[in-house]
Amino acid sequence: MAIDAGTTSARCILFDRQGTMCAVTQQELHVRYPQDGWVEQDAMEIWTVQLAVCRQVLQKLGIQPEQVAAIGITNQRETTIIWDRHTGKPIAPAIVWQCRRTAAQADALRERGLAEVIQQKTGLIVDAYFSATKIQWILDHVPQARQRAEQGDLLFGTVDSWLVWNLTGGKRHVTDVSNAARTMLFDIHKRQWDEELLQELEIPACMLPEIVPSSGIVGETTSEWFGRPIPLAGIAGDQQAALFGQTCFQPGDAKNTYGTGCFMLMNTGTKPVKSENGLLTTIAWEVDGEVNYALEGSVFVAGAAIQWLRDEMGLLEHASDSEAIARSVSDTAGVYLVPAFTGLGAPYWDPYARGALVGLTRGAGRAHVVRAALESLAYQTADVLQVMEQDAGLPLQSLKVDGGACANDFLMEFQADVVHVPVERPACVETTALGAAYLAGLAVGYWTDREEIRQNCQPERIFQPEMPEEVRQRLLDGWHRAVQCSLGWAAGV
Secondary structure, three states: EEEEEEEOOOEEEEEEOOOOEEEEEEEEEOOOOOOOOOOEEEHHHHHHHHHHHHHHHHHHHHOHHOOOOOEEEOOOOOEEEEEOOOOOOOOOOEEOOOOOOOOOHHHHHHHHHOHHHHHHOOOOOOOOOOOOHHHHHHHHHHHOHHHHHHOOEEEEEEEHHHHHHHOOOOOOEEEEEHHHHHOOOOOOOEEOOOHHHHHOOOOOHHHHHHEEEEEEEEEEHHHHOOOOOOOOEEEEHHHHHHHOOOOOOOOOOOOOOOOOOOEEEEEEEEOOOOOOOOOOOEEEEOOOOOEEEEEEEOOOOOHHHHHHOOOOOOOOOOHHHHHHHHHHHOOOOOOOOEEEEOEOOOOEEOOOOEEEEEEOOOOOOOOHHHHHHHHHHHHHHHHHHHHHHHOOOOOOOOOOOOOHHHHHHHHHHHHHHHHOOOOEEEEOHHHHHHHHHHHHHHHHOOOOHHHHHHEEEOOOEOOOOOHHHHHHOOOOOOHHHHHHHHOOOOOOO
């Protein structure tokens, strides 16, 4: 059983030994935006809805709890929950990973000269994205919270910790290394909470969960939830779980998730690699006593560019129409779309960049713009993977893909061409949940080893690069010229 605790929905999926989905249940979660830049959720809703979909998936197939070998959990990362250890009640709404309310606190850490030490220890850049400043904010803004925390009455956890605590009836307060690595409080080299950072942010250590491996039995559910106990045996943050579900087990293996934005992770092996290009160094997982690290980079706007064509520009009726429209022309007629609607991430890191549509001629039409938008996803991915290869010193052998937009064959063909390596699309695109299931199943012997898992992971299709090198280079040169037009546009406005 895989618990997939996302931001906008709670899901539960049952997998068999072949890694085939047997049943799935899903229910939406509410996300609140109480002020500009604030994003929060009701932690009790996260728990009750997640429990409900777990029960529903068993009922759907008439499965008895004793038929479930183990439960694996994967979750939205960085989202911060603080609750009373005696009552189990959250003391404030969960602060979601997207929330920017603590940007000023992140700025203050940089002004105090802590950016370098934080990156050195945690592998992260100082940002409101991570859990540390969110914990600090709740302790500072909820009456008596800091005093209660110092007395040992409050617990902190990301969503995985919150679910485990509830599933075990409050017996286990844990998080795995992949989630701990996203808090900005965890030394990824020593694999422990960092005392210096806890002191700098005035966060009591007694609030923090115990660190456990990503694969290993951490406890069992109480009988009241499913009728009898089920082992909890796997935990990983969503992007790391997808990397595992894609069987990216070797250094240099990489996956790209095409969603609203793109999350790209590359396995760098058993040693962390410091990025010189603004990528994050993070823990991928710990299995059988061995820790694997990863480099992570994100593209801010991917599928959101196609939504923009549909919703704001009216060039598409449905996002799925984009493939046929793009194929109706042989190229973009020299048009490039740089979808820097909220700035550009790696390798440019320019918050003042803005979207640009360049290369227009009188002959450019709707199809050329649609094709240029799809191509922009591939170009941005190519830029991030290029710096990943440089940082890691590892050549990319293939790129494994998942997420909604990977169903677009035109995009996948073009992606293979511009990164000049095969692009592998899996038969099961639910790789995040599958990764959690694999981590749990390995811990209880449901699968014997990673090689057995790899045999399950047969690609549904492999897209081979076919573009001549001179054409590829000309297109990439054009893309980079277009990016230059978008850089710094909003600076000083």
